[in-house]
Amino acid sequence: MHTAWEEAGWERLGDGVARRRMPGWDETIGVIAGTTGVMIVDTGATLRDGADLRRAIRGVLGREVTHIALTHPHFDHVLGTAAFAGVEVFGAAGLSELLRRGKDELRHDAIRHGVERDAAAEAADLLVAPHHHVHGQLTVELGDRQVLLANVGPGHTAHDLAVLVPGRGGDPEIVFCGDLVEESGEPQAGHDALPQQWPGALDRLLALGGEDARYVPGHGAVVDARFVRAQRDALATRFGVAPS
Numbered sequence: 270m271h272t273a274w275e276e277a278g279w280e281r282l283g284d285g286v287a288r289r290r291m292p293g294w295d296e297t298i299g300v301i302a303g304t305t306g307v308m309i310v311d312t313g314a315t316l317r318d319g320a321d322l323r324r325a326i327r328g329v330l331g332r333e334v335t336h337i338a339l340t341h342p343h344f345d346h347v348l349g350t351a352a353f354a355g356v357e358v359f360g361a362a363g364l365s366e367l368l369r370r371g372k373d374e375l376r377h378d379a380i381r382h383g384v385e386r387d388a389a390a391e392a393a394d395l396l397v398a399p400h401h402h403v404h405g406q407l408t409v410e411l412g413d414r415q416v417l418l419a420n421v422g423p424g425h426t427a428h429d430l431a432v433l434v435p436g437r438g439g440d441p442e443i444v445f446c447g448d449l450v451e452e453s454g455e456p457q458a459g460h461d462a463l464p465q466q467w468p469g470a471l472d473r474l475l476a477l478g479g480e481d482a483r484y485v486p487g488h489g490a491v492v493d494a495r496f497v498r499a500q501r502d503a504l505a506t507r508f509g510v511a512p513s
Contacts, residue, residue: 303411319349340447452489
């Protein structure tokens with residue numbers, strides 16, 4: 270039997286937890302629902318994406334998003350944020366400053382990857398930087414459930430945030446990884462990656478979630494700890510990082 274999430278085109282991951290793989294860049298958007306709050310993990314590549322996500326979540330839950338967690342500062346994960354007016358935004362320490370000074374770079378990157386020029390400019394101009402800066406770990410209350418935000422980077426970027434949703438009702442813990450983990454292709458190391466530190470970030474990610482968690486990549490299918498560990502080892506080999 271399909272759940273309301275699945276009928277709306279989302280993948281149900283657990284009680285009150287779902288994700289959607291967006292068309293275009295296949296970035297993962299997560300949602301976590303508690304009795305008094307709803308968190309979205311990343312916001313898509315345009316304001317239209319953000320608005321569509323907001324409507325979709327409202328359609329399933331009958332409530333508005335109250336919190337946003339941004340996993341890292343790439344266009345396909347942050348440019349929909351301004352569509353969520355009045356929402357509390359969380360990011361790794363330093364992300365706010367980076368987004369404020371890097372709007373032009375975000376806009377150019379979005380256009381280079383195929384976002385329509387006006388849409389990219391509008392989203393970059395209106396971009397909302399995080400209000401809350403996560404240095405180590407921060408617990409966010411959503412009523413009957415807590416969500417743990419963890420600054421596990423640097424790695425894919427200098428500002429990588431993971432989102433841990435504790436399991437309940439027999440469900441395993443769920444970890445939204447951002448692009449620290451990718452399943453649909455080789456992890457992308459751009460000019461802002463810190464490859465020598467990336468394997469260590471994955472060690473911290475594994476310590477956060479443990480062996481039985483479900484790990485949700487920034488792009489691709491949900492994976493397990495064995496996959497994350499194998500990707501960690503492959504990155505260490507690729508970048509010449511000594512075993513920990």
